[in-house]
Structure formats: structure tokens, C-alpha cells
Amino acid sequence: MLKNHLKTAWRTMVKDRTYATINILGLTIGLAACMLVFTMVIDELSYDKFWSRADDLYTVYEDRKMGDNIYLKHPNTTARLGKALKDNFPEVEQFSEISAREQRFRIGPENPDGIAARVLEADTNALAMFDFEPVGGRLPTFVSGQKNLLITESFRDRHFNGQDPTGQIIEDVPTWSEEKQPFLITGVIKDIPQNTHLRADAIALTKPANAQLSKDGLWGGGKVYYQLKPGTDAQAFTKKMNAWVQQYIENPKQKQKAFGLQPLTEIYLDSDHDSNVTVKGNRNTIYILTGVGALLLLIACINFVNLSTARAMKRLKETGVRKILGAQRSQLVGQFLTESLLFFLVGTLLAVGLYALGLPVIESFIGHQLVHSLLASPDIFGITLLLIFFISIITGAYPAWLLSGFNPSNALRGKLFRGSMVSAGGMRKALVVVQFAIAVMVLIALLVVTNQVNYLASKPIGYDKENLLHIGRRTWEGKGETFKNELKKLPGIKAASIASWSPVNGDGSFYLNAFDHPLKENEKLEVHFIVADFDFAQTLGFRLQQGRYLDAAHGTDAFDLDAVLQMDSLEESQYVNSRSALITASTAKMLGIREMGVPVPKLGHPPVGILQDFHRESLRHALGPVFILGNPNPDYAMMFIRTVPGMEQQAQESLVKLWREIYPNRLLDAQWVTDILDKQYEAEQKQQILFSFFSGLMLFLSAMGVFGLIVHAAQQRVKEIGIRKVLGASVAGIVRLLSTDFVKLVLVAVVVASPVAWWIMNKWLEDFAYRITIQWWMFAAAGAVAVVIALATVSWQAVRAAVANPVESLRDE
Template sequence: MIRNNFKTAWRTIVNNRAYAVINILGLTIGLTAAMLVFTVVIDELSYDKFWTRAQDLYKVYQDRNMGDGFHQKAPYSPAELGKALKDNFPEVVQFSQISTVKQRFRLGLENPDGIAARVLNADTNAFDMLDLVPVDGRRPNFIAGQTNLLITERFRDTYFKDQNPVGKIIEDVPTWSNEKHTFLITGIIKNIPENTHLRADVVALTKPTNATLSKDGSFFHSRVYYLLEPGTDPQAFTKKMNNWVRHYIELKEGEQVYGLQPITDVYLDSDYDSAITARGNRSTIYILIGVGVLLLLIACINFVNLCTAQAMQRLKETGVRKILGAQRSQLVGQFLTESLLFFLISTLVAIALYALALPVVESFMDHKLEHSLLIDSRILSITLLLVFGVSALTGAYPAWILSGLKPSNTLRGKLFQGNLFSAGGLRKALVVLQFTIAIAVLIALLVVRHQVNYLTNKPIGYDKESLLHIGFRNWEGKGELFKTELKKLPGIEAASIASWNPVDGNTIFSRPSFDHPQKENEKIAIHFIVADFDFTRTLDFKLQQGRYLDAAYGTDVFDMMAASEMDSLERRQYINSRSALIPASTAKQLGIQKLGVTIPKLGYTPVGILQDFHRESLHHALGPVFIFAEQNPDDTGMFIRATPGMGRQAQQSLVKLSKDFYPNRLLDAQWVTDILDKQYEAEQKQQTLFSFFSGLMLFLSAMGVFGLILHTAQQRIKEIGIRKVLGASVSGIVALLSGGFIKLVLVAVVIASPIVWWMMNKWLDDFAYRIDMEWWMFAMAGLAALVIALLTVSWQAIRAALANPVDSLRDE
């Protein structure tokens, strides 16, 4: 019986090639897209779960109570706290300072600028916490006096092919100082999987700290990870830890606490830690899950529509089989077999397309996916079971309906008399659902595109064009001389040394918990920019009130070196007597109405108010910023204003001069426009995804409309013939067949609009500066769907209207 069913199903496909191709194409597109989407989702959700002790690993973060219900997270904690907790709490098994950086290593004369590598910095305690597996099975001995380097098999095979690198000494290409660091390769470990926020090609090991936790609150902050005893309640331990720390350091109740973040959550919940280069986003995962489900749903709706539309050509076959004694269960089995065969063919084609598309997806994601159908048999098995289940559910409905038709109706060519399909209600509802989904995604695309354009084009308070930035470095006291020589070169208009990095908005120092000068019991975080006197001119800041900082005023000169050598009281008095520039938003936030007056509770004397500028991306609201002037600041970056149209020449001049001044250093210089564009890379990727998926959904929806118009034309073929005999025009018949579809699309617009308005407002709430959704976004999406639907309908409607009425009426 099963063999016979498959034979009959195959003949049906062969005899109805056009119908089969459309059905298989729709299912293939839906299945391929869903497979790719869910592969990415599975990979994103798998981060850091492969560590053997993943359930017991935590990262400690700092939580500051800023007052008024606002808390500020910081990704670090005292490095000395780990030892103190391990000595006092049996729950702590081990701790390690762990962080990731990108670094360049010089491996020979052939690569003077070095090769880029992802470095995991850790102490030797990390061996007890993470799966750093030596390829020879033996943990390498730590060699004192050296930074020990463990390289992965991938790194070895790439740069030390056919060599034994153990024992070799390599050096880095420094950016911060002129001093090179050497690394001793002490071992080779197995590749660290890509699905971790601690992605690395090499591991740089140091000895763990033995420092004692200071009682005066001064400690070295670091990113510290803890391994707890299995079964430890993290909430209970967090409470015990904070009670102990509060009494040890004598913190005020609720002023500052430490929290435990499971290592499996770090990848998706690290918005507060800009140093983590491998970061995901939960909202993106939810979007992808929704898109995957909706694409598969649309493909299945198409299949149902096309199956029922095709049933018109098989009415007599079904009726004859029932008269000859076929049971309903046999007919259901036949139709289900056809459905399964369609899904089987589509799945095989989809897997082939999946294999071709996977490298493109990995390129888009910028890393290799550790979980996929091609390398994980469990995922492949689950996928095939799900496809089988979906095919059974999708095929069950048309199979049950078609097998239940009365023979008297089928032989007379009457379909769906006296049931739910009498007015085509369900089929129309399915098409409305399809277009609702497609229009929703299209509106979302327009909102994302408009928001990205707003972010990239919004004035940021300074001139970002033709502006280069050199990352933070130690100028070794030669910064001012370097700047002076630089300004002599062609293509350079101005330059300024400044402690502000536009990559992440960081400044050289900040104070996270000042007492707010206007609000009792509320803290405020302030960032400080120390720059030379050319800073405002180089970035083209606009002065709104007061004056710029000027070296002619003694209180305008800030000397960080001198301040660092003072005791705490002298340093506070010195800093508080310094003049500062502030943006207009800072003046408003702190209630500053008069210049030249020291700010209560804070100190500092603002002498000028600048037009607002954005220190960091537009995801964040403007926060308080103070700008101090120093004649020759060190440990900072540099902004360089190039002459418009001479950017390439300016870069070449900069590289040559940097080699002359700092021959051993790598020049970390980027155009500010590129830096700012990269801040919105996640949104730009979302825009790309929405563009691709909205196109797919509209295409699949058009196929669904094609199935419905095909069905409608077949049902009304005699009506069309009679109308033509009685003088109806082609345009009139086209309008008759098309009118209902315009209503369906309009209904879809009405349903989709409030849903998308609510969802996209939630998405926009993540931005401190955002657009307002406008009516034209909804109108444009609806119009696009309407045009696509009309083009699809018109083709089949015109074909039906042009048919010879004799062909449709001669059998009566």
C-alpha cells in the first residue's frame, strides 16, 4: 500500500510539473531560510555552555547605586577580592583574572607590522576553571619571569607549520608604548571553540595575584571570574559576599555591591562591558526566531493553498475512487504520502542550498558556526523529525478535507459545498495572515532603515569629516613635539592630544559616584577629558557661552603629572581649582547657571559652555563631561584634522612621521567616520536581515496569492465563460477577479500596523535618540504589498479572461 501510494504521488508530481515546481520551490525557500535562521539561533544560544564547569562559572561585576532607582554596572571588581573570598568562603573553588584583547605579534622579518591575534589574558588559575586542553595531555610548567604563551593548534598550523614552536620567544608589536613585550611559547592547546565570548588564538598566562584586599577601598580593578562549588546558590552567596565586603571595607548600605553573572549569560548580556569583542544581543535572537517561524509558516500556508487549488483537477478522480470502494483512511494516506514526498524533495534540495549558503552566513556573522546540520548529527536528526512533523501537520488538513468530499459533488465538479470553504473564508484568512506577516516585516525594515540613517546623519556636535584618531598610547613626553612636526606636513590642518576615545566613548578617567550638586542622596557619574589647548579648534566645537580654555590663564592649565605626586588633600584642592569647559547638557544636568563659580560638592570651575557633543554612540544619552586643558598630556590619543581632499596624503605623512618618532610601535589610526559607522554595525546587520527576509516573505506571499487566484479562476471558469458570451470585457473580468485581493491586502495592513507599531517602539526604546514612526512607513509597506499582489493576480486573471469560453462551456 505504501509503495503504491508513493508511485501514485510521484505520477501526480510528474503529470503536474508546473504545480509541483511552484510547491517545491516555496517549500524549499521556506525550509532553507528556516534551517539557516535556526542554525544561527542555536549557535548564539550555545555560547560558553561547552565548558565542563560552565554551570559553576561566574563573572563578578560591580553594581553602583546612583540614587533615584538608577543602578550603574561596571564589568570589573578588585583583583584582590578573589583571594580574600577564597580564603574566607568554602563556596569559592578558584578565581582568575581573565580578559580578551586583540594584539599583533612579530614572527619574523617578513611581517614587520606583525600578525593579528586574539589573545586571552589570564593567570594560571584559569587551568582549573576553563578547558585549556594541552594537545600532549600534560599541563605545561609555568616559567617564571616570562609571560607564558599557549598557542592553539590552528595558530600553530598557520604560522609554525612543520615546526615545533615550544620554547620559541616571540614579541608583540606595541601600540601603547615603544617597549616591546616578549612571550615564551610553553605549550600547544586544542582550539578554543568560537562559541565563547573568550574567543582566542593564543593564551597569555601570568602568575595569580597574592595581594591582600585593602581596607581603605583602593584596589586594582580587573575582570575576575570565579569557580564555585557545584550546587552553590548564587543569590545566597552574592548576599554573603556583599555583607562581608561591606563590613571589611566599611561601605555604606546599598552604595556599592558586587553581583555574579553566569558565564553562559555573558555573551548575550554584556552591554555594560565595551571591552568584550564577542557580544550578542537577545533581541536579535528573538527577531531571528520569529522570522524563522514566520517563513516556515508562510511556506506551509502556500502548500495548503496550492494543494486545495490543485484539487479542482482531481475531483473526478477522487469521486471515482470513492464509488469504487476507497475508504477515507486510504484517501487520507494517499494525500499525506503526496505531502510527505513534496516535503522530502524540498528538504533534500533545501539541505543542498543550506550547505552552499552556510559559508555566506558565517561570513556575515564574522565567525565560524560551531553548530550546524552538516557537523552535528543531533541537530540534523531533530531537523528531519521536525520537517516530518510539519509535513504531516501541513498535509493533514487538505488530505482530510479532500478525502471527505461527497462523490456526487466531486463528479459534478462542485468543491467544498456546505463547509468552511463555501465562501473561501479560511483560504482568504490564510492569505491575509501571509500578507500581515510580510507587511509587518516590511514596516520593520523601513523603521530600522530610517533609524540607522538617523543615527549616521544626526549632527554630533563636532565635525567628523576628514578627522583621524590615534588610539590611546604613551607619548613618552614627545606628544607635543610629534604634534608640532605633524602640523608642518602637507595635508594636515590641525591636531590635538586628547584623552577621549570615540571608539567606545571612554576617557582616560572618570568618577562614577559624585554627589549630585542639586539632588540630595543621589550620585552622578562624570567623565573627564584632558586635552591640549588645540582640542576645541581641531574638532570644531562651538562655544555657546563664556570662553575657551587658554594657556594665558594659570588656572586653565592642568598638570596631571604634578597632581599624581600630591597627597590626596592637595590633589583634591588642586583639581578643584582648575578651570573647565562643559557642554550645554552638563550645565543643565548640574544646574550650572553662572560661569566662573566653583560647583558645590564637585569642585571645578566652568569658564565656558560648548554646544552639546556626543562622547559615545547615540544608544546613550548625554552624560556630564568636563574638559580640562594640559599643555603636553600623556597616556592619551590624538585627533588629526586633514585638509579636505588630501586624506590619503595625510595618512601617508602620519605613518612616516610615526615611524620616525616611534619605530617599534604600530600606528593605531582610524578615520572617525569609520569609527562612528562601526558603532551601529549591529543595526546595519539587522537592516540587511530585514531586507533579505522581507523580500523572501513577499515572494512567498505572492506565491500564496497565485495559488488562491488559480483556485478562484478554476472555480469560476464557467461563470467567466458565460460573462464573456454575454459581452463582458477583459478588463471587467480582471477587475472582478482582482477586487477581492485588494481588500485582503488592506485588511492585512490594518492588522499588521498596530502590532508592528508596538514592537518597533519597544525596539526604538533601546536608543537614547530615536525617530518617531510616521504614517508613510505603513502606507509604503501596504502599497508595496498591494502592487506585488496585483501583479501576481493580474497575470492569472488576464489569462482566465482571455480564455476561449467555448472551452469552459462545451461539456454542459
């Protein structure tokens, strides 16, 4: 029976090549795109789940309440807290402070600027917590006296030409300090899987910190990871930890700090405000990709159902004869399901080939290897095939039930469902509306994303970002002012300033930024302090609205952060109340500041000037309070260099030459601020590209389905068209006759899709503090594109049918 079903299915496929080609092409594209999309989703959800103790690993964050029901998970805590928790709680097995950064190593004389590598800075406790696998044996013992470096296999293969680098000492090319650091390569580990936020080429190891926690407070620190005993209740441990901290700390200001635990497996997707995590994802991206993948597959399946039901008219007599000769409905269902399975089988085989071709393109687009690809994971591949099998059964069930349900007498007379409540034509129309509604929603999403990205790129940010170079944070070793003054003498350079602020992530100084709100009791306020020299405002191009700029001529304008850190509470309060500051217009409004020269309650720093608002960080975040403090010669900070328009290249060459004279052993990493700001919205730009691709793909699949339907509609009405032509109907009239119904369906799809797309995209825009308003023309444009594509698809086949010779269609009558 199965052999007969397969033979009949193959003959049917070969006989109607147009139908078969459209169906197989649609299934191939839909399945391949869906597999690629879901590979990305699976990869995003798999981050850090491969570690053997993943369920027991956490980081501790400080939970700061910054406003009404607004909490900030401050990621940095001191490693001294880790030691105290391990000593006092049996639940804590181990802890390690780990940070990731890009570092450059000088390997051979041919690389004066070094080889870029992503390095994890960690103490040796990390080796017991994470599964770093050594190559050819066990992890080496720690060599005291210098930093130990474990490098990955791929890093070794790229830079050591097949040699064993163990025992070699390599130096870094420093950026923030003149002093080079030697690293002893103590071993080689297997490549760390790409699906981790701890992605790295090497691990720089140090001895664990052994300092005791001070009762004065929990100052400073980095990102500390904890390994708890298996089965530990994280919530219960959090309560015990906070109760202990409040009892142990004696400093009243520090006593009320509250901490929380973040599971290791959630860090990648939940680290929006954590600058320590440089490899991070976004849950919205997962939702978008999941939706797009499901919709692509749905459109492909709708095409299959529509074409199968439309083709039913051509098989009425076949079905009727089979029933009269004794075929049971179950046998007919089996026959038609076999045909569906054959289509899906061919489509799947082609889709796997297309998937293999598309996977490297996707990996290049997202910038890293996909660990859980279907071809690399037999389990996932098997599950995928099983899902496709079930989808093929579900998709083929309706056409099979429809085709096998004809009344034999009606079937032989070419009549469908005489007396039946079921309407195959109505179902096809509904499905056409669904697939075009999906395509229109994605088109609207594309327009919204495109306009939001353009808005982010073009919105004034409060300072002149053009012709502005930025050098990353470093210590200037007391030569910063000299370097800056020499720079300003060079051709092509207009101004320069050293400041503790970066447009990359809005970093300010190390000055404390959580204060009691001046106007609201029992509420904390996050205040951003920028410590900069007196040329900062002019170099950046900030506009003064009221008062004056900071000036070295005014003694109270100079602020010494190092001195503040050595003061007690009373001395600090007196000092900050006498140190002037610049503030932004929104800061003045937020804090109720109306008078210059008066210290701000609970904050100090009497403002002497109000600047026009500028965006300290990306436009995803609303403006917050900003104070700019003056320091004649900041040491640990960044630098901004304003170049003369048209002389950018000459300015860069002069900068490099001067840098090598004053800092011969250090790396210069100067970047244009415009490039830095563009990278802030890289995720949105990629979403724009994805929406462009997928909206085109969905429209293509929808148009292909409509093309198949119009082909069958024209074939079904071929005699009607011939008679109309004989009776004098024009080509335009016949085209209108065949096109009108489909255009109406697309218009209905636009009406259905518009409110859904409006709701979804408004939710997406909520992630941005500054965003566009969705306009009516976006819906009109998306609808117009869909109508034009549908009309072009239908008209092409309709014109062919209209210009055909009526003698050919009426010859057998």
C-alpha cells in the same frame, strides 16, 4: 497500502507539474531559510555553555545606583578581592583576571607591522578553570621570568609553515609603549570554539597576583572570573560576599560598595556596558531571528495549505468515486497525508542542499564560524528532521481532512460542502491575509530600520567628524607634545590634540566618575571626565556657547591627574575646587549651573566655558554630564588629527613618515573617525540587510502562493470566462474580475499588519536614546509594495486566462 499511497502521490505530483513545482519550491525556500536562521539562533544561545564547569563560573561586578531605579553593572573589580574571597570563603575554588585584546606579533622579517592576533591575557589559574585542550599531551608548565604564550592550532598552521613553534620567542609590535615584550611559546592548544566571548588565537599567561586586599578600598582592577564549588547558591553567596566586604573595608566611601555575580553563560548576551567584552551579542537579535524564521516557515506552510485546498476542486470526482467504492475517511486521510509527506520529503532534501550552499555565505556575513550547524551536529540535524516531520503532519492534516470530508453525491456533482458550516474558500482567504500581513510587517520593519540607521549616520553629533584621524590610546613617553607640534608643520595637517577620549566607546580618563548628585540627596551621578590638552576643543570643532576655552595662559586651567591620585581627601577636594573645566550645555542644565567660575557642589571644577552638546558615545545612549579638563601634555591618551580637505592621502603619508622617525618600534593604528562611528551601528546595518533579504523572500513566497491560487481560480472558472467573452466581456473586465478579490485581501492584510508592526518597531526603537518617529508613509509604502506585487502576480495569470480562445474552454459543452 503505503506502497499504493506513495505510487498514487507520485502520479498526482507528476500529473499537475505547476502545483507540484510551486509547492516544492515554496517548501524548499521556506525550510532552507528557516534552518539557516535557526542555526544562527542556536549558535547565539550556545555561547560559553561548552565549558565543563560553565555552571560554576561567574564574574563579579560592582552594582552602582546611578539614578531612580537605574543600576550600572560596573564590570571591573580588583583581583585582590578574588584572593580575599578565596581565602575567606570555601565556596570559591579559584579565580583569574582575564582580558581580551588584539595584539600584533612580529613573526619573520616579512611582517614589519606584525601579525594581528586576538590574545587573552590571563594568569595560570585560568588553565584550571577553562578547558583549554593541549595538542599532543598535557598543558606545559609555566616558565618563570617572562610571558608564556599558548597558541592555537590554526594560528600555528597559518604562520609557522607546519613547524613546531614550541620554544621560540616572538616579540609584539607595541602600540601604547616603545618597549617590546618577548613571548615564549610554551605550547599549542586546540582551537578555542568560536561560540565563546573568550574567542582568541593565543593565551598570554602570567603568574597569579598574590597581593592582599587593602582595607582602604577596592581600587582599580579588570574583569575577574570566579569558579565556585558545584551546587553553590549564587544569591546566598552574593549576600555573604557583600556583608563581608562592608565589614572588612574601613574607608567610608568604599564601605557601601555592593557586588553581584554574573554567570559565565550570560556574559555574551548581557554585556552592553562592558567594554572588556569585545565579542558580544544582543537578545533582541535572537528574538528578531526567531520571529523571522518562524514566519518564513509559516508562510511556506500557508502556501502549501492554500494550494492543497484550492486544488480540491480538481479532485472532487476522484474523492467521490473512492468513497462510493468503499474507501473509508481514514484511508483517504492517509492517502492525502502521504502526498503531503512526499512534498515535504522532496522539499527537505532540496532545502538541505540549499542550506549547505547558504551556510558559508551566512558565516561570512556574521564574521565567524557557526559551531552548531545542522551538518556538523548529527543530534541537531536529527531533531530538525523530526520537527519537519511533525510540521508536515500538522500542515497536511487540514487539507487531508478537507479533501476526505466531501459528501460523495456533492463531490460527483462538483459541489463543495453542501450544507456544511466549513468554508474552504474562507480559510484560504484568511491564510492569504495572514501571509501578506507577515510580509507587510517585515516591510514596515525594513523601512523603520533603514530610516533609523540613516538617522544615526546623519544626525549632527556636536563636532566635525570629517577629515579627522584618530590614534588609539597609548603612552606618548613624554614626546607627545613634540610629536603633535611636528605634525602641525606637515602639509595636509591642520591641527592635532591629545585627549583621553575615544569616539569608539566614549572612554574618558581614569579619573573617578561616580559622584554624589549635586542636586539630589542619596543618589549617585555618573560624570564623564575628559582630560585633554588645550587644543582639544578647537581641533574637534566644538562650538562655544558661553565663557571661554581652556587656555594654558590661565594657571588654574591645568589639571594634573597623577598629582590627584597621590593626594588625600582634603588635598584632593581643595585641588579640584580650583581647577577649571569646560562643560556641555546639557551638563549645565542637568546640574543647575548658571554662573561661570564657581565650583560645582560635590564635584568641584569651576566651569569657565559651556560648549554646545556633543555625543560622547553612540546615539544609543543619552547625553550625560561631561567635564573637559586641561592638561598641557597628557601622556596616556589618544590623539586626534585634523587634515586639510582634499589632502587626506598626503596627510596620512606624512603622518606615517613622522611616526616612524619618532616611534620607530611602535605600531601606528590611525583610523578615520567617520569609519569608527560607522562601526558603532554595524549591528543595525546588518539588521537592515537581513530585513531587506527576508522581506524580499517573504514577498516572493507570498506572491508565489497567490500565483498558485490564481492559476487554480482561473482553471476553476475557465468556462465562466469563456461565456463572458462570448457575451462581450473585455480583457480588462475579466482581469478585474479575477484580481479584485486578491487585492482586497492584501488591503485587509495591510490593515491587520500596521498596528502590530507599529508596536513591535516602537519596542525596537526604545533601545536608542535618539530615534526617529514612525511615520504614516512607512505603512502606506509597505502596503503599496504588497499591493503592486500581488496585483502583478495575479494580473499576469488573469490576462492569460482572459485572452484565451473561448472555443477551447467551451468545446466539450
